[in-house]
Amino acid sequence: MTTSAVLRVSNISKNYHVPSPILSKLRPGALRRESLTALDGIDLELRAGEILALVGESGSGKSTLAKILVGSVEASAGQLDYRGLPMPVRRGRDATRRIQMVFQDPYSSLNPRITVGAILAELLKLHKIVPRNEVRAESIRLLNLVGMQEEALDAYPSQFSGGQRQRIAIARALAVRPDVLIADEPVSALDVSVQATILELFTSLRVELGLSILFVAHNLAVVQHLSQRVAVMYLGRIVEVAETAELFANPRHPYTQALIGSIPRMSESSVNLELVLEGEPPSPYDIPSGCRFHPRCPAAVTACREIDPSLTAVAADHQSACLLANELPAFYPVATS
Amino acid sequence: MTTPTALLFLAQEKRRNTRTRSLKAWYRNPSLIAGLIVVGALVLVAVLAPVIAPFDPVKQDLQNSLLAPGGAHWLGTDKYGRDVLSRLIWGARVDLRIGFMAVLIPFVFGSVVGALAGYFGGWFDSIVMQIVDIFFAFPFYVMVIVLVFLLGAGEVSIYLAISAISWVAYAKIVRGEVLVVKKQDYIVAARLGGMSHGRVIVRHIGPNVMSQAIVYAMSDIVLDIMAIVTLGYLGLGVAPPTAEWGSMILDGQEFITTQWQQATIPGLVIVVTSLGLSWIGDGLSDLLSPERRK
Amino acid sequence: MTTPAPLLSVNNLSLGVVRSGHRPTVIVDDVSFTVAKGERFGIVGESGSGKSLTLRAIAGLLPAGIDALSGSVTYEGRDLFSTSSAARRKLMGPEIAMVFQEPMTALNPVVRVGEQIAEGPRRHLGLSRAAAMALAIEMMAKTGIPDPAKRARAFPHELSGGLRQRIMIAMALSCRPKLLLCDEPTTALDVTVQHQVLRLLEQLCDDFGAALIFVTHDLAVVNQTCDNLAVMYAGHIVESGRVKDVFRDPRHPYTRGLLDSAPDFDQPDRALVPIPGFPPNLADRPSGCAFAPRCIHAQPGCLVASPALESLAPGRSVACIESDSIFQGVPA
Numbered sequence: 001m002t003t004s005a006v007l008r009v010s011n012i013s014k015n016y017h018v019p020s021p022i023l024s025k026l027r028p029g030a031l032r033r034e035s036l037t038a039l040d041g042i043d044l045e046l047r048a049g050e051i052l053a054l055v056g057e058s059g060s061g062k063s064t065l066a067k068i069l070v071g072s073v074e075a076s077a078g079q080l081d082y083r084g085l086p087m088p089v090r091r092g093r094d095a096t097r098r099i100q101m102v103f104q105d106p107y108s109s110l111n112p113r114i115t116v117g118a119i120l121a122e123l124l125k126l127h128k129i130v131p132r133n134e135v136r137a138e139s140i141r142l143l144n145l146v147g148m149q150e151e152a153l154d155a156y157p158s159q160f161s162g163g164q165r166q167r168i169a170i171a172r173a174l175a176v177r178p179d180v181l182i183a184d185e186p187v188s189a190l191d192v193s194v195q196a197t198i199l200e201l202f203t204s205l206r207v208e209l210g211l212s213i214l215f216v217a218h219n220l221a222v223v224q225h226l227s228q229r230v231a232v233m234y235l236g237r238i239v240e241v242a243e244t245a246e247l248f249a250n251p252r253h254p255y256t257q258a259l260i261g262s263i264p265r266m267s268e269s270s271v272n273l274e275l276v277l278e279g280e281p282p283s284p285y286d287i288p289s290g291c292r293f294h295p296r297c298p299a300a301v302t303a304c305r306e307i308d309p310s311l312t313a314v315a316a317d318h319q320s321a322c323l324l325a326n327e328l329p330a331f332y333p334v335a336t337s
Numbered sequence: 338m339t340t341p342t343a344l345l346f347l348a349q350e351k352r353r354n355t356r357t358r359s360l361k362a363w364y365r366n367p368s369l370i371a372g373l374i375v376v377g378a379l380v381l382v383a384v385l386a387p388v389i390a391p392f393d394p395v396k397q398d399l400q401n402s403l404l405a406p407g408g409a410h411w412l413g414t415d416k417y418g419r420d421v422l423s424r425l426i427w428g429a430r431v432d433l434r435i436g437f438m439a440v441l442i443p444f445v446f447g448s449v450v451g452a453l454a455g456y457f458g459g460w461f462d463s464i465v466m467q468i469v470d471i472f473f474a475f476p477f478y479v480m481v482i483v484l485v486f487l488l489g490a491g492e493v494s495i496y497l498a499i500s501a502i503s504w505v506a507y508a509k510i511v512r513g514e515v516l517v518v519k520k521q522d523y524i525v526a527a528r529l530g531g532m533s534h535g536r537v538i539v540r541h542i543g544p545n546v547m548s549q550a551i552v553y554a555m556s557d558i559v560l561d562i563m564a565i566v567t568l569g570y571l572g573l574g575v576a577p578p579t580a581e582w583g584s585m586i587l588d589g590q591e592f593i594t595t596q597w598q599q600a601t602i603p604g605l606v607i608v609v610t611s612l613g614l615s616w617i618g619d620g621l622s623d624l625l626s627p628e629r630r631k
Numbered sequence: 632m633t634t635p636a637p638l639l640s641v642n643n644l645s646l647g648v649v650r651s652g653h654r655p656t657v658i659v660d661d662v663s664f665t666v667a668k669g670e671r672f673g674i675v676g677e678s679g680s681g682k683s684l685t686l687r688a689i690a691g692l693l694p695a696g697i698d699a700l701s702g703s704v705t706y707e708g709r710d711l712f713s714t715s716s717a718a719r720r721k722l723m724g725p726e727i728a729m730v731f732q733e734p735m736t737a738l739n740p741v742v743r744v745g746e747q748i749a750e751g752p753r754r755h756l757g758l759s760r761a762a763a764m765a766l767a768i769e770m771m772a773k774t775g776i777p778d779p780a781k782r783a784r785a786f787p788h789e790l791s792g793g794l795r796q797r798i799m800i801a802m803a804l805s806c807r808p809k810l811l812l813c814d815e816p817t818t819a820l821d822v823t824v825q826h827q828v829l830r831l832l833e834q835l836c837d838d839f840g841a842a843l844i845f846v847t848h849d850l851a852v853v854n855q856t857c858d859n860l861a862v863m864y865a866g867h868i869v870e871s872g873r874v875k876d877v878f879r880d881p882r883h884p885y886t887r888g889l890l891d892s893a894p895d896f897d898q899p900d901r902a903l904v905p906i907p908g909f910p911p912n913l914a915d916r917p918s919g920c921a922f923a924p925r926c927i928h929a930q931p932g933c934l935v936a937s938p939a940l941e942s943l944a945p946g947r948s949v950a951c952i953e954s955d956s957i958f959q960g961v962p963a
Contacts, residue, residue, distance in 0.1 A: 057821035058792075072525050093531035101529055109522035113544040122540075123530045161909055162678075169526070176530060191677040192848065196892040196905035218822060221851070221894040225903065248899070262826035264851035266895040268875040271855055277823045279777075280793045 005045035005081075006180055006212045007069060007099070012078030014039040014064055036284050038064045040236040042078070043311065046180065051206055051213045053223040053244070055259070056233030059281055062216050065233075066184045069214065070101045083179075097127060100173035104185040106165035110157035116143075116168055117153030123175040142171040146201060163194035170201065174209075181205070181213045187222065199226050220263050224248055229317075232256045235281055235292045238311060242318035252320035252328060254297045291323065299324055369620020375613030383429040392420035394427040394580040403596055412602060415588055417578075421599065424580035425606060431581045432610075435492060435565050436558040439499040444554050446500070447507025452546065454508065455515030456538055465508060472505040481564055482573065490573045499561055506557070507550050514546035548625030555618030559611040566607065582607055636708075637665035638842050639689065639810055644702035646684050646693065655700055656914045659685050660866040662702070663940070668809065671836065671843040673857035673874065675850060675889070679910050680863040682846045686812050689844070690729050691719050706810070725755045728803035732815040734795035738787040745771070745783025748802045755806045770801040773838075774831060793824035797831070804835055811836060813845045817852065829856055850893050854878060859946070862886045865911050865921035868940055872947035882949040882958050885922045920951070928957045 016036040039061045046052050056062045067073035069080070071091045080087045082098060103109040111119065120139040124130055130138045140150045146167040157165055166186060173181060183202065187195040203226065205211045217223050223230055223244070230247045232240045232255065240253040251257045258277040265271050279296045282288055288295050294304040303323055311321045322328070364370065382389065391409070398418030406413040412421040454465040472480075484498035518524065519542060527541045562582075568574040569583030577584060582603040589599025646659040659681040666672045676682040687693050689704055691711065704711040706727065711719065723729075731737040739747060748767035752758045758766060764783070771779035774797040787795055796816060803811055813832070817825040833856060836843050845856055853860050854874055861871040862885065870883040881887040888906040895901060908925035911917055917924060919934035926933065930953055940950040951957070 057823065070529055072528065096529060096531045099529075101526065103522040103526070105522060109526060111523040111527075111541055111545070114541075122532075126531060172526065172530075192850070192889055193677060193892045193906035196894075196903035199894075199903060200905065219894075220822065221896040224896060224899045225894040245899075258823055262823045263896045264826070264829070264849065264855045265897060266851045266854055266890070266893065267878065267897055268854065270897050272826065277827070280791050280824055281821075 004048045006048050006083060007046040007214075008081040009042055009044050009065075009069070010079045010081070012039055012042045012065070012068060012075045012080065013037070014061070014068065014073070015076045037236050037287060038284060039068070039075075040287075042236075042238055044231055044238060044241070046212050046214050047229075048212055049206060049210050050228040051202065051215050051226055053227035053230045054214060054216045054233060055218060055220060055223055055230060057218065057281055059235065059284055060233040061236040061284075062233050063184055066101070066182045066214065066216050069180075069182050070099050071096060072101075093127070097176040098178055099180045099182060100176060100178040102166070102170055102173055102181060102183040102186045105189050106162045106169060107189075109169045110165055110172075112157055115154055115156055119168075119172055120153075120175050123172065127176050129175065129177060139175075142175055143168075145174065146171045147197070161194075162190050163197060166190065166198055167201070170198075170205075174205075179212060181211055182216070183213060184216045185218065186215075188217070188219065195222070202226060220248075220259060232259065235284060235287060237292060237321065239293065239322070240318075240320045241311070242315075246315070246318055250315070250318075252314045252318065252325040253293075253322045254299050254324075254328065255293050256320075257328070258296075291321075293322075299328060366620045366623055368616045369624065372613045372616030372618075372620055375609060376617060379429055379433060379610055379613065382426055383433050386426045386430050390420075390423040390426040392423040394419060394423040395578040397578075403592065405596070406598060413596065413598065415585070415599060416592070419578075419580075421585070421602065424585055425582070425603060427580040428582045428585060428603070429606075431492075431575055431579060432562050432565060432583075432607075435495055435575075436562045439496050439503075439561040439564075440554050440557050442496065442500040443502075443504035444507055444550065444557075447504035448511045448547070448550055450504065451508035451511030452515050452538055452542065455512035456519055456534070456542065462512070465512070469505040469509050472502060473509075477502060477560075478564065478567060482568065482571065485568055485573045490568075490576060492575055495565060495568065495574070499564060503557060503561075506553065510550050510553055511546055514549055515542055518542050518545045548622065551625065552618045552622040555614045555621065559614050562607060562610065638668045638670075638707060639844075640665040640705045641685070641689065642703050642705065644685065644688060644704065645700040646681070646688055646697055647700050648696055649698055649700070657700065657916070658697065658866050658913055659688070660937075662863075662866075662868055664861050664868065664871060666810070666842050666844060669836075669840050669842050670859065671833070671845065671857045673853035673860035674844065674846045674863060675848065675853050675860055676863035677848055677889075677910065679865070679913065681866040682863045683814055685863070686729075686814055686844060686846045690723065690727065690812055691716075692729070721755070724751045724808065725806040726808055727810045727812065728806070728808040729812040729814070730796070730799050730803050730816045732818055734792070734799045735787060737799060738795060740787055743784050743786060744790070744798045748783075748798065748805050751802065751806050766805060767801070770805050771798070773804075773835065774798075774801045775827070776801070792820055793828065796820060796824075796828055800828070800832065800835065804839060804841070807839055808841055810842045810844070813843065815847050816845075818847070818849075825852075832856070850878075850889060851896075862889070865913065865916070867921060867937070867950060868948075869922065869951070870949045871940070872943075876947060880958070882943060882947075882954050883922075883951045884926045884928050884953075884957060887958075888925075928953055 016038060042065060054062045054065065064073060068075045074089060087095060117139055120142055121135050124135045124138055125132065139153060143150065143152055148164065148167050148171070152168065157168065160168065187198050190198060199222065202213060202215065206213055215223070215227055227244050229241065229243050231238050232253065234255050240247065240251065240256045247256065248260060251260060261272055262277065263272065277296055282295065290305040290307055291297070291309055294300040297304065301324070307323060309321045309323045311319045314320045314325045396419065398414070400418065401414055402416050402418040404410050404414040410420050410422065412425070414420055415424070450465055454462040480502050481498045484501060485494050488494035488497060524537060524541055527537045565574055565581065566583030566586065569581055570587050574583055575581045585603040586600045589596070589603065592599050642663050644659060644662045645657055647655040647657040649655045662685055664672070674682045674685065684693070684697065688699060699712060706722070738744065745764060745767045748770055749763035752766050753760065753763040768779045768783050771783060776782050776794060776797050782790070782794070790798065816832070817828050820828060829852065832843065845853065847853055857874050859872065860874050860877060861868045862877070862883065863869065864885045870877060870881065870886045877886060878890065881890055891904040892906055894903060906925055911921050911924065917934070919936060920938050923929040923933040932952055938950045938952045940948045942948050
């Protein structure tokens with residue numbers, strides 16, 4: 001492990017206890033509480049100045065992990081280190097400031113009753129980022145940074161389009177001068193032509209401001225384009241982590257292979273035709289024994305039903321949680337027709 | 338079925354073009370204007386009562402009792418010979434005052450309790466909601482009558498009785514709105530901005546949840562005026578001989594066959610007041626409804 | 632290329648909001664296209680392009696307040712707009728069926744899914760209750776639902792998003808329609824499930840010989856699913872043709888912009904080029920080409936009149952007066 005990790009999560013788990021209805025408690029043998037495992041022993045590091053993509057399907061726990069990182073959800077177990085020091089469970093104002101978030105829905109992430117200028121000014125004053133008489137200048141600088149003009153200061157969020165709102169939300173996150181941005185599917189609610197501008201913005205924030213960004217996504221084509229490393233989640237676990245090019249060229253987990261094989265393609269010569277994966281992710285209330293992917297896995301062997309594989313190195317800077325990681329067939333993501 | 342985005346788009350475009358819509362458009366809201374005119378006129382009458390009332394509202398003149406409308410007494414006199422018009426004008430003072438006062442206290446108290454319960458949840462919320470449910474289980478009038486009876490008739494008793502009961506409605510409304518708003522990402526963002534719970538509630542939640550409560554308050558004033566009338570009818574209202582619309586109806590109904598206007602005109606005034614207030618309520622709900630997409 | 636009589640033709644269709652005292656706000660403007668028997672036709676566009684409304688007009692499901700301003704929709708020679716609503720209801724199911732984006736809101740929450748699928752065949756094919764239920768279970772098996780007999784007794788909320796969308800597809804195809812209308816049917820689904828559902832739709836349309844109109848914002852999904860496509864922008868079709876021709880050699884600056892702004896898995900190093908600006912305000916359209924304000928190639932002539940969709944080659948049209956000078960040569 002390198003020492004350049006800005007954020008490191010060690011063995012983080014999150015369980016939700018769902019209280020069962022009173023009547024069902026009266027049935028004999030029904031006393032156990034329903035428990036949902038959203039995250040199960042996550043180890044992950046976010047390195048300085050990188051965009052790390054976190055991909056997975058709904059229910060994989062990627063949004064829960066994002067919320068734990070920003071502190072809006074408390075982990076059931078495990079530790080979160082920020083620059084080598086443990087992050088307190090109750091974060092102070094300064095600790096909170098370091099890790100900011102950009103949300104998926106630009107329509108619910110801005111307070112409709114407060115002008116853009118007031119949103120930024122409130123944060124700048126609260127954290128004393130700049131002297132009071134420079135608040136306006138700093139707000140304009142922030143807007144320019146995300147590609148917006150000074151006029152936006154006096155407008156309400158409803159006067160902007162989705163893409164513009166997402167820029168404002170990014171400016172708000174940047175106002176408190178964070179080191180880390182957690183972006184939870186920030187482009188999936190936007191139109192294609194607007195998506196590109198926001199992706200470009202994330203890249204420039206990384207390159208020019210040196211921000212470290214965790215980018216939660218489900219669109220692998222976007223991830224491939226944007227990130228330096230990718231972590232793939234399945235049902236509360238990280239099943240594979242690698243550098244982006246390595247992951248897409250040489251996926252060492254059958255689930256990653258299936259995800260790549262499911263990407264709709266843009267050119268006629270590379271249309272995905274095979275049906276790569278049967279079934280749907282099982283319920284997080286009832287996680288399969290052994291490897292949690294085995295019921296859907298085309299490569300599963302008997303051992304996969306019993307042994308729960310942990311994340312192990314399969315190549316330089318490439319980890320996979322598959323018993324057969326080194327025996328999986330070579331993967332040809334392009335099915336030429 | 339989802340709305341085709343073209344429609345949302347159209348709506349969004351429209352909004353984008355009307356800058357600061359909510360501040361400028363109030364005068365283009367006919368319902369609000371009509372309500373403000375009606376209620377404004379009533380308030381003016383109440384304020385100017387000593388100037389514009391032609392007679393003393395409580396002075397009896399048994400020689401001239403039960404006069405028909407016309408002459409010096411435009412609306413006639415009641416059974417004690419008091420001028421009906423003057424009593425109506427002075428009654429506006431009492432009824433509007435009780436109506437507004439009996440809404441103000443529960444509005445403030447109920448909204449604060451509801452906001453705290455909705456925001457923090459947990460045991461406080463459970464207790465508040467239990468109390469709310471208990472209060473809702475009893476009919477409003479029965480509780481008010483019992484309380485006024487226990488406290489003794491009079492204006493202060495009426496404030497106290499109504500306040501003690503009707504705050505639960507505000508608590509319930511505001512709590513429900515807070516539950517919706519607190520899940521919005523901008524509240525999470527405000528917390529991530531290092532803001533305290535108090536600041537988040539007052540600045541970021543408050544303005545987004547109060548519109549329903551304000552609209553309800555308008556109809557609540559009507560309800561409270563009705564309650565005063567009912568209490569007056571049961572002899573638990575404002576002590577005679579103070580002019581008050583409810584007691585005027587009560588006094589007038591003995592003569593409903595011969596002097597129908599005695600009970601009907603105060604009744605009409607109450608109806609007009611209610612209409613004015615509910616127009617304001619309608620107008621405000623148009624004006625304040627937050628631009629919530631989805 | 633011979634053109635057999637189309638299954639469906641949309642002719643100069645305009646949709647909009649009519650308000651007394653105002654000019655109508657046009658949302659879909661002069662849209663024409665045809666769909667042949669068994670063809671898979673994609674309509675691509677971004678939010679506000681009018682693609683979903685066009686589909687709803689074909690299905691007769693326009694939301695209240697939106698009216699057809701002009702034009703016609705002809706299905707097998709019958710003008711759908713002049714057909715009585717009763718006759719039109721008889722078409723929906725055995726002839727034309729629809730699959731929605733969010734199955735949870737399109738399915739009745741208090742009726743078991745098997746019965747919901749069986750309802751169409753009972754009404755339109757005159758099957759008995761038992762026969763219709765048997766058909767429903769058969770359809771569920773065809774859409775790849777495991778243990779269909781048991782799942783038929785489930786309520787919609789007991790099923791996952793992918794299964795619900797399969798139920799919608801089973802329901803839509805239960806009366807063997809000749810035309811299936813799909814409104815972003817996989818947008819709400821996960822990647823692997825989206826892939827399954829798209830493969831399923833293609834396979835079933837082949838098996839049943841149904842034509843498909845597929846509305847989506849995702850270019851890659853169209854590439855995977857459709858033969859032909861129309862690209863819509865601000866209520867107009869700006870370009871249409873065979874998917875592979877349009878993708879290889881776009882002839883409208885907007886189509887080109889869309890393709891350049893979308894990440895392509897096969898070309899990870901290609902820079903994404905966003906389209907500058909915003910779509911126009913539909914209530915206050917610019918007089919010329921709707922795309923002109925965002926178009927880097929716009930000439931003074933583009934601001935004069937809205938360009939008509941002109942044929943470039945058989946089956947290939949574009950609505951851009953500068954197309955030839957921007958994209959040299961004739962399409963392959």
